[in-house]
Amino acid sequence: MRKDLRLELRSGESMLTLVFLSLLILTVLTFALNAPAGDAATAAGALWVAMILAGTMGAARALIAEWENGCIRALLLSPAERAAIYCAKLVASFVFMALAELAAMVLMVLFFNLDFGIRLVRLGPVLAMGALGFAALATLLATIQVRIRAGELLLPLLIVPVFTPALIAGVKASNAALAGLPFDAFAQWLKILAACDILFLAAGYLLFEYVISED
Amino acid sequence: MNHPIETRDVGKTFGLSPVLRGVTLKVAQGEGAIIVGHNGSGKSTLVRILAGLSSVSSGEAMLFGQPARKLQAHDRQRLGLITHQSFLYPRLTARENLEFYAELYRLDHSATNVSELLERIGLGPVADQPVCTFSRGMEQRLTLARATIAAPDVLLMDEPFAALDVDGVELAMGLIEEALGRGSAIVITAHEAFQLGRLTFTSYALVRGRLHPTPSRLKTEEATERSAAAG
Numbered sequence: 001m002r003k004d005l006r007l008e009l010r011s012g013e014s015m016l017t018l019v020f021l022s023l024l025i026l027t028v029l030t031f032a033l034n035a036p037a038g039d040a041a042t043a044a045g046a047l048w049v050a051m052i053l054a055g056t057m058g059a060a061r062a063l064i065a066e067w068e069n070g071c072i073r074a075l076l077l078s079p080a081e082r083a084a085i086y087c088a089k090l091v092a093s094f095v096f097m098a099l100a101e102l103a104a105m106v107l108m109v110l111f112f113n114l115d116f117g118i119r120l121v122r123l124g125p126v127l128a129m130g131a132l133g134f135a136a137l138a139t140l141l142a143t144i145q146v147r148i149r150a151g152e153l154l155l156p157l158l159i160v161p162v163f164t165p166a167l168i169a170g171v172k173a174s175n176a177a178l179a180g181l182p183f184d185a186f187a188q189w190l191k192i193l194a195a196c197d198i199l200f201l202a203a204g205y206l207l208f209e210y211v212i213s214e215d
Numbered sequence: 216m217n218h219p220i221e222t223r224d225v226g227k228t229f230g231l232s233p234v235l236r237g238v239t240l241k242v243a244q245g246e247g248a249i250i251v252g253h254n255g256s257g258k259s260t261l262v263r264i265l266a267g268l269s270s271v272s273s274g275e276a277m278l279f280g281q282p283a284r285k286l287q288a289h290d291r292q293r294l295g296l297i298t299h300q301s302f303l304y305p306r307l308t309a310r311e312n313l314e315f316y317a318e319l320y321r322l323d324h325s326a327t328n329v330s331e332l333l334e335r336i337g338l339g340p341v342a343d344q345p346v347c348t349f350s351r352g353m354e355q356r357l358t359l360a361r362a363t364i365a366a367p368d369v370l371l372m373d374e375p376f377a378a379l380d381v382d383g384v385e386l387a388m389g390l391i392e393e394a395l396g397r398g399s400a401i402v403i404t405a406h407e408a409f410q411l412g413r414l415t416f417t418s419y420a421l422v423r424g425r426l427h428p429t430p431s432r433l434k435t436e437e438a439t440e441r442s443a444a445a446g
Contacts, residue, residue, distance in 0.1 A: 073302060
């Protein structure tokens with residue numbers, strides 16, 4: 001994982017992709033929706049649209065580096081377990097996404113004229129859990145993407161439908177957090193998000209070995 | 216005698232095209248085999264099968280007595296591989312690449328002197344430059360260091376001399392000699408057997424997917440002609 005972070009620091013590709021795409025999406029949605037200042041529902045929706053689209057674009061970056069010069073084969077032939085490789089890639093993707101989300105959250109507050117306050121603190125765990133689930137799923141599916149021709153088309157086609165339950169829960173939980181709704185309203189969506197995360201993590205952990213193996 | 220590398224009647228087809236037919240090969244500890252053949256003769260496919268990166272269509276490929284495709288972590292620790300791909304991260308420096316592989320193979324930092332190794336392969340002055348700035352020959356030197364850093368018991372080398380200058384070939388020879396001295400079993404593929412001058416290897420020619428023993432120190436042309444005539 002240290003190597004992934006070092007590569008990312010050196011190129012900045014994933015982070016730049018994620019941050020600039022988030023900026024673009026939030027700009028478009030702010031002006032297109034013409035939402036009133038402090039509109040929590042629109043802000044939450046815009047933030048998740050930015051997160052999903054930017055995440056889909058950036059998800060494969062950490063894996064593409066492994067396919068340069070066939071490095072993935074060296075990893076597969078090394079004593080490292082497949083599950084450990086998956087975990088390292090997952091953590092790297094999560095860190096990239098979490099940092100990009102942080103930037104997107106700041107932009108969202110500015111664009112939608114929200115207050116920097118306690119409500120944003122409640123948004124933190126929602127976004128962290130969303131990023132974790134998305135990174136778990138994206139790492140698995142991006143492995144398939146980088147291995148096949150025309151794989152760029154496959155990732156969005158697979159990831160969006162599979163992630164939809166988590167997406168709905170994430171948007172609802174974010175809205176509840178930003179609107180300052182009671183904790184129960186917020187927690188019920190958070191539970192669904194947690195359940196999705198567990199499912200995606202388990203699927204990734206168990207299936208990565210089969211997805212990564214060659215012919 | 217212990218044979219860490221062993222294939223029995225290995226066949227490989229891509230679609231309907233057979234690439235390897237009935238390849239049987241045994242390499243004991245401390246011994247080497249060189250396989251010569253033209254482009255497309257199946258050398259790289261055989262190395263990939265031996266490394267467990269590709270499946271066989273028929274027969275068996277074994278490493279350390281286990282099916283090559285199902286090596287456990289402790290056996291993977293004992294395998295070094297050179298293919299046409301360098302397995303190096305272009306945006307990491309030479310030093311960072313070797314440090315990464317040393318860590319991946321759980322090598323003791325105090326015992327693995329990366330700086331010394333970089334000096335030995337002639338890349339000391341450029342140790343902190345990214346690999347993407349290297350020439351093909353420099354990259355191949357680093358690849359040799361990468362493949363041998365963990366002192367593997369089995370060394371599979373697909374055209375290890377490609378792109379190397381005279382000094383580079385000497386360096387490769389030195390590393391191969393060292394590995395043989397440690398008792399490693401080595402398989403090398405090349406276009407020409409004479410490149411291995413001072414090393415004693417059992418020589419084979421791969422002709423139309425079939426492996427034929429040949430007298431050593433023959434150029435590919437002669438080896439393949441003789442083998443084709445014999446087989």
